[in-house]
Amino acid sequence: MAGRGRPPHRSRAEPAPRSREQAAYDGPPLEDSITGRELDRAVAQQLRTLPDRLAVRVARHLVAAGSLLDTDPKTAYQHTLAARARASRIPAVREACGEAAYAAEEYAEALSELRAARRMNGAADYLPVMADCERALGRPEKALELAKSPAVAKLAPDLQAEMTIVEAGARRDRGEMDAAVRTLENAPLQTNSRADWVVRLRYAYADALLAAGRTEDAVAWFHRTAGIDAESITDATDRLAELESGG
Numbered sequence: 001m002a003g004r005g006r007p008p009h010r011s012r013a014e015p016a017p018r019s020r021e022q023a024a025y026d027g028p029p030l031e032d033s034i035t036g037r038e039l040d041r042a043v044a045q046q047l048r049t050l051p052d053r054l055a056v057r058v059a060r061h062l063v064a065a066g067s068l069l070d071t072d073p074k075t076a077y078q079h080t081l082a083a084r085a086r087a088s089r090i091p092a093v094r095e096a097c098g099e100a101a102y103a104a105e106e107y108a109e110a111l112s113e114l115r116a117a118r119r120m121n122g123a124a125d126y127l128p129v130m131a132d133c134e135r136a137l138g139r140p141e142k143a144l145e146l147a148k149s150p151a152v153a154k155l156a157p158d159l160q161a162e163m164t165i166v167e168a169g170a171r172r173d174r175g176e177m178d179a180a181v182r183t184l185e186n187a188p189l190q191t192n193s194r195a196d197w198v199v200r201l202r203y204a205y206a207d208a209l210l211a212a213g214r215t216e217d218a219v220a221w222f223h224r225t226a227g228i229d230a231e232s233i234t235d236a237t238d239r240l241a242e243l244e245s246g247g
Contacts, residue, residue, distance in 0.1 A: 024081050028064070028079055028082075030061070030064055031064070034067075035056075036055075036056045036060040037059075043062065043092040044059065046091065047059055047092075049090070054086055054087070061080065061082045062093070064076075065077070065083070065100050069100060069103050070103075073100060076104070077103070077106060079100070080097040080099075084097050091120040092117075094117040095126070098117060098126065098129070099129070107133040108133075110129070111133040114133075124152070124155060125156075127146055128159055130146055134146065135169055140170035140171075141174075144170050146163075147164075147166065161188075161201045164184060165201065168180040168181075169204075177211050177212040177213075181208045181209060189201060189205055194230070196231070198228065199234060205221050206225055206239075209221060218243070219243050222240045223240060
């Protein structure tokens with residue numbers, strides 16, 4: 001009889017599903033329009049130690065991460081993990097991974113990555129974000145230790161302001177409301193600059209005053225914040241409306 005003794009017909013086996021590690025290595029899909037040439041020159045310079053094809057793949061993931069950081073931080077973080085899987089010894093890759101993890105609220109991972117980046121390049125610019133990660137992890141005392149680092153005094157004004165805001169927040173986490181106010185009072189609140197960091201600094205001060213029960217002073221500083229917040233990076237105007245309406 002025809003076919004006697006032949007093995008039964010079998011369809012071609014489906015490929016095995018990718019493991020979690022393999023999926024992380026692959027990373028999210030990359031748009032064809034992303035070439036990697038969009039990468040910041042200083043970061044691209046670091047990637048020159050890699051083989052050409054590998055450098056391009058890492059660059060494409062970093063560019064994709066940067067484009068998604070504000071709108072889809074979870075996916076941005078996955079892109080940076082794919083870059084890290086290929087180039088974990090490149091400081092810029094670890095920095096990008098830390099920043100994306102922070103944006104995705106993966107604070108322990110962000111802290112680990114930024115520590116690694118700092119060990120590699122000695123940069124102190126990560127300190128404010130690292131301190132904020134410590135706060136988010138419920139360790140305000142660790143945040144205060146970082147705020148007292150001698151390297152903070154050498155940071156650019158915007159980063160010093162961010163560290164002051166984090167330090168004041170850590171004081172509030174510990175219930176030290178008056179100390180939080182004093183911390184912010186030592187910052188350049190009176191500067192004539194309208195830079196974003198000044199807006200954020202004044203807002204933090206107004207909020208700390210309110211938390212300390214100094215409502216009248218808080219209203220005054222919310223007004224001073226709203227007066228320079230042309231881009232509405234804070235909700236100072238809404239806070240004022242609520243306070244002045246008796247809310």
